Amino acid sequence: MPDGFLDVHGRPRRIVATIRERHRAVQELRATGRSLRGISRDLDLDYYSVRRYARTANVDELLVKVTQRRTKLDDYKPYIYQRFTEGCHNARQLFREVRDQGFPGERTTVSRYVRLLREGMVTTPPLPALPKPRRAPRWILTHPERLRPDEAVGTKEIRAACPEHDATVDHVRTFAGLMHEHHGEGLPAWIARVDQEALPHLGQFANGLLHDLDAVTTGLSSPWSSGEVEGQVTRVKLLKRAGYGRAELDLLRTRILLRT
Template sequence: MTYRTVKQFADAASPEELFTGQWQNRPSVLDDYKPYLDDRWSEGYTNAWKLWEEIVPLGYQGSCQRVRASLHDKRTSPRPVTARPPSPRAVAGWILRHPDTLTESERLQLKTVRAHCAEVDAPTGHVRSFAAMLTERQSERLPDWLDAVRQDHPPSLHSLAAGIDRGRDAVIAGLTLHWNTGVVEGHVNRIKMLKRQMFGRAGFALLRKRVLMA
């Protein structure tokens, strides 16, 4: 062992520095299989033994230790930090809320989702168009809206459009007239709540009094 080699070992600050040298740039029997290993690594397969078993039928004649050494750098190198994708619940909330109520961050995230997912982009436009039709009472736009939904490829709103079409006269009346069944529905919900509270606790007479006096 030469003095130069001894000094290199003595000056090394970490074990990794001992593996630097001219031999690193030499061709390796693993070079032809590194693209395959990179693809499998990106897919989440990190077991060196399993990857070695996969490349042996492809013609690899080296040892498993060489594969393990090649994967060592991937395990120790820092991975790029990527933003966590929004949850489906969050995306649905952004779509259903008025665009003016979204923060700048939420607006940008929704724009990114719509740009990368056609199954979200098309229904978002339909939902917002329908919301504007409701708030502005534009019943004359309903037939065109139904046709646009039926012609769109993602079928997520097709069942909704079919249901609206079956009760089109009632929906148009709701979009045109100022009367609604909101008060009645409120009383129905109140009675259902009282029934759930009294279930198994009292008879019909007490339930009747609560419904009438509440």
């Protein structure tokens, strides 16, 4: 059984047993033809939870999502593991050290992890913590020269760890170059290269551009945009709302024309 399925005493975690039991019950009722809402009432479970159990054939997929969520300690586990292998087995001392590095959690969290180390339940060095879901896209969309040193290192690590992510970074930065340098003529070649990769979300975006390729190419090639028009429309809407119920069309027209 994977480490994430066990508690600090080496016993199966209660949530693991609960998920297994609920998944078994939902699958059995579903096999009898019971509707999802009926199962929800029978088991006193949220409808969307029942739907998730019904759609997932392998319960381990659910368990991995639940048991491998990020925790506050993930960023500090490699350091604790290194200090433990160097001979520091004092949980209080290790807590003080990671707290000085910015760890925001409680001492008991560190103590539980140290207990796993002492009992030999963690036998391999923990992998570097993955960046938060919102952080990696920001790194991708930021110009490489504007990334902080730690962000540049993080981007390099996740590119090395995932070939699909590495390819995505290359394609996104190439597209950014087309926009920045107004090289709309290079868009068809970019779409063709993305089409060759097994990147569903980026491929969907690239294929969507084909529906209005001429307009998108013109937009990427020209320094002009509709930004000024959109700004004026927003200004007019603001004036209209400010005068709602108090001004007629003549006054609104005057305010639009005279307001700088």
